[in-house]
Amino acid sequence: MLLRNQVEWALHCCAVMVGMPAERFLATKVLAEFHEVPKEYLSKALQSLSQAGIIEGTLGPNGGYRLAKAPSEITFLDVVEAVEGRTSSFACTEIRRNNPCRPTRMRDPKPCAVARVMWEADAAWRKTLRGVRLSDLAKTLESDIPAELAAKNTEWLLARS
Amino acid sequence: MLLRNQVEWALHCCAVMVGMPAERFLATKVLAEFHEVPKEYLSKALQSLSQAGIIEGTLGPNGGYRLAKAPSEITFLDVVEAVEGRTSSFACTEIRRNNPCRPTRMRDPKPCAVARVMWEADAAWRKTLRGVRLSDLAKTLESDIPAELAAKNTEWLLARS
DNA sequence: CGGTTACGGATACTTCGTATCCTTAAACCA
DNA sequence: TGGTTTAAGGATACGAAGTATCCGTAACCG
Secondary structure, three states: OOOOOHHHHHHHHHEEEEEEOOOEEOOOHHHHHOOOOOOHHHHHHHHHHHHHHEEEOOOOOEEEEEEEOOOOHHHHHHHHHHHHHHOOOOOOOOHHOOOOOOOOOOOOOOHHHHHHHHHHHHHHHHHHHHOOOOHHHHHHHHHHHHHHHHHHHHHHHHHOO | OOHHHHHHHHHHHHHHHHOOOOOOOHHHHHHHHHOOHHHHHHHHHHHHHHOOOEEEEEOOOEEEEEEEOOHOOEEEEHHHHHHHHHOOOOOOOOOHHOOOOOOOHHHHHHOOOOHHHHHHHHHHHHHHHHHOOOOHHHHHHHHHOOHHHHHHHHHHHOOOO
8 A cells, every 4th residue: 555656746846836936837847857757757747736726837938837826725635635536545345245144135324334444544644634734844844954955946946947 | 545455354354253252263265255255365364464463373174263362452453554564655765865956965854844744644544543443343343233144144154164 | 094274485467556658739939 | 920848648568566366385183
């Protein structure tokens, strides 16, 4: 049970975009070089974010992506679900119905007890991710990364977009 | 990001074993037929549970598996981790080190901010699973499943083990 | 001794994530 | 206007991991 590496890429791209001046676009090529990941494949992740309304893209020279909303309006869950999907990590196959002792016409008022627990855990996972916004991440990074490096990053990225 | 179907099987097998009289073993073949899943493959999941000390197996006729501990001493997390593993759902590849602006010799006092959030969510997931014991599941099933059917199940399973 | 079972290794099959390529359409620029 | 740059998205190949089966071995029982 492992998340796609695109999830990591998408989150780091968002982290980078938070630090950009508003209205500035970052090209896929530049984001790919900055993170040293394959451009074409990263593009798929960014397309997912775009479709989800998290970022917006524009064409032509100086084109690329930027955040489509305020960083305080974008949660980790938004990003994760955009690339990983919204389906639970646990898929209930209703194995209980295979029980040979079970009357054929028996109905199930409630979902399977095992699935209920697993879905509850999945909900807790999502709740945690929903509780952290991109603005929170920006603040954390501010204390994690030296201001000098942050400035360099911004300069490097904007110079090529 | 989907859990193995063996996780579902393992949990349902545990649910069945909770209802058995102590010291009685259930054969893999019988558990497989009861759930209509491939016997050889289910066997792998049960082996994982056995190695984790959750169930214990014995050889020969009338052999099979039974719980190795009291149901109150076995959590969902124990079962899930036994078959799915203990590694986090998020793998941090330290993508931040690929940053071309970054000084080569720079050290990271803390783990990546993105990873910290993702791991926190993973911890919340595991915490929920750790909070539910097999004895809780048994109690839930008691109210979910008609006593009549539960008795039939036990009879069916023991008659073939 | 012969049959039954857990156990574990080896091996295919299938699905899905990873990655690349190519075409199209839109935006910009000369 | 025409050429360049970029996102968008379809098609395809590759590899890893999950799924599934088969076989040989060792232990247990009648």
